[in-house]
Amino acid sequence: MTTNGECRTNGTRRPKPLLSRSCSENYEINDVDVPGTPKTPRTSTTPGHEKCTFHHDLELDHNPPTREAMLPEMSRSYRLLLESLGENPDRPGLLKTPERAAKAMLFFTKGYDQSLEEVLNDAIFDEDHDEMVVVKDIEMFSMCEHHLVPFYGKVSIGYLPCGKILGLSKLARIVEIYSRRLQVQERLTKQIAVAVTKAVQPAGVAVVVEGVHMCMVMRGVQKINSKTVTSTMLGVFRDDPKTREEFLNLVHSK
Incomplete structure (x- = not known):
């Protein structure tokens, strides 16, 4: 690493690590909400969080209940939903x-229980490699926060190392953290990119x-073959x- 922050490999200078760059050239990383790394810690006395039962970051000074403890209330809510639909929740098929x-909903949203630091588990390695690393077609399943119905697809990630590399499976795990939450695809895409940035700079x-x-x-429009691509x-x-x-x-090569 040179004194001005540029990576040097075999006498060739590469661009500075992303976190050392001026974000105005791309977009403000701090403007993207990456759950698990709040700008200001939230506590039980924070307005709006007095009765908070669940936070993105489990390492705050008040802990949410275990997921098992949430099941009875959630089950009652689903029973009420069935009744609202005109169904009989006591019939054998719905009992x-x-x-x-x-x-199932707790499983679909299990990413709320995970933080980036926990998932990386120190799988960051010093390596003199400055060529592109790409992992493509990572399967992704998520839940649309607007309608609480699924969306699914694939994620491709590439990064240009600057002295550090990430265990390859961790890229898939990063996708899992943020996709297993209530999401919109646009935000999910940014969160994955910012998480990789924070991990290996x-x-x-x-x-x-x-x-x-x-x-x-x-x-809605009921377009069966439509796909949404974000980057x-x-x-x-x-x-x-x-x-x-x-x-x-x-990414597009076979």
Whole structure:
């Protein structure tokens, strides 16, 4: 590492790590909400959180109940929902549905129980490698926060290391953290990119997400074959068209 923050490999200077760069050239990383890293810690005395039962970050000074402790109330809510639909929640086919649905929802949103630091588990390694790292077609399942129905698809991540690399499986785990929450695809894409940035401080990060939204398939416009593609480009992926093109070519290659 040179004194001005640029990476040097075999006498060749590479761009500074992304967190050392001026974010005005891309977008403000701090403007993207990455649950688990709040700007100001929330406590039980924070307005609006006096009766908070669940936070994105489990390491705050008041802890949410265990997920098992939440099941009875959630089950009662699902029972009320069934009754509101005109169903009989006591008939054999629905007798255990409220509890099953509550357990399923907790599983669908298990990312709320995870933080970036916990998932990385120190799987960050010093490595003299400054060529692009790409993991593509990572399967993703999430829940639309607008309609509480699923959306699913695949995620491709690329980053340009600057002295540190991340265990490859951790990229898939980062996707899992943020997809297993109530989401919109646009925010999910940014959160993944920012998480990789925070993990290894690379010279750049690129994320492309392709998703199928059941809220468009099952309701509304009911367009079965529609797909939504979102991307976030940070650092050299945003600044350098050739780097961005290389990443996109790798992602779209068979």
